[in-house]
Amino acid sequence: MYFSKNNNFFHGIMFHHFHDDKIHKRGQGSISQRDFCRLIRFLGRKNILSADEFLLRYKENKLTNKSLCLTFDDALRCQYDIALPVIEDLNIKAFFFIYSSIFVKDPDLFEVYRYFRMNYFKNIEEFYKDFFKVYGENLNNYFNEKKNIIKKTKQEFPFYSLNDIRFRLVRDEILNKDEYRKIMFEMFEQKKFSPKKFYDILFMSKSNVIKIQKLGHVIGLHSHTHPMTLKKFSYSEQQKQYTKNLNIVSNILKCKKSNIVSMSHPSGSYDGNTLNILENLGMKIGFRHSMLNANKKKINNSKYEIARQDHKEIMEMMN
Ligand SMILES: [Zn+2]
Incomplete structure (x- = not known):
């Protein structure tokens, strides 16, 4: 049983890394395809709503305490190779939150740093x-x-x-x-170690992102360079992060900016300015990166602060 008194409210499930022990190496917190399937069974397939359905019911105030959605952060190639076939098989549509500097010449390297510290x-x-x-x-x-x-x-x-x-x-x-x-x-x-060699293994390509959207998943924002503490940035720097992110993602998808309405906070970092900027950009829903806010002990504070459970924590509940 996944639900307990600690998580008895609607929320997202947050995924990052997957491994297959072939192209995608095992790393801290990464899970295999088999564990991913087990995890979905543990959550209960019937509790998992497709992303567009979650969004719709959220807007209409019709989510129940046991409504879940699946979310994938950071446009990682391992999600495309390992997780996507599973959710396609089960006909679950998910949120994919994309930071956009990986599609320009000089990507932010934090994912490469991670790969390096995990494998070298x-x-x-x-x-x-x-x-x-x-x-x-x-x-x-x-x-x-x-x-x-x-x-x-x-x-x-x-x-x-x-x-x-x-x-x-x-x-x-x-x-x-x-x-x-x-x-x-x-x-x-x-x-x-030469970082450039690993971009293709680590990141989705533009065509991966387009394919995901065509399959009916929801693509959302995750800032441009994925700063670790966005809340330290000034208003205008934060605005640049999300405006650029929206421009690039809508360009890749060849869609109107107003079609992109969801997001998650990179490293869970945001402040009042961030929420203001998201409102101005027309976002309808945003996700935190944890369940309870340690200070406020509050859940789902606002439409841009929907709680998420980290898949690592669920793996621990299962074992
Ligand atoms: Zn992220």
Whole structure:
């Protein structure tokens, strides 16, 4: 039984990475096709609405406490290769949230960074060891100061290890994008890793996205460069992120901008400005990246803050 008193309200299920042990390597939190099928059975096929149906019932206030929809973030090729055939087979239509810098010359590299840390080290702890070494400064005092934040994050995302959280703090709070990039490229060098070689394995192509839409799935926004903390950006920077995202995605799909009405927040990061911008762009629904807001203890706060359960957490419930 998936539903319990902790998740007895309508929400999305959030998917990222899948593996087949062939082209798509196993990585932190990735799941196989077989586990994906098991997971859908565990959720209960009858509870899963197709994306357009979820949207319609949301607008009409007709979703029940047990309504679910499936959502796929980040335009990952592994979703196209591994998850799409399964949901097509079961006739489930899903949301796919696409960030658009992967379709321009100089894509954001965070997915490549992930691939690198998953595949070029004995395990993730080895990567963290190297990363902190290249970073070079003693972080003990910093982590001590952040004790409470680390504790809170662990509560919100229990599947993160302590070093997962520490690494994310350094990446997202101490370093800016260029400083992080510099460290990563130094590590690439050490391992003779060439990022460009991996774009095709990691990202969907434009024609993949077009095909998904033609099959009846719903394509939505996820910002342009997928910043880790969008809420730190100014209003106009945030606006650029979503306007560019909308322009590029509607261009690829050759559709009117007004046909794109859904989104999810990259890394779950947003503030009041973001919600304002989404309203102005005509969005009808937006998804968070977690269930309960750790501070507010509220669910589905607004139409742009619909809760989502991470598939990693569901896998834990199943095991
Ligand atoms: Zn994302």
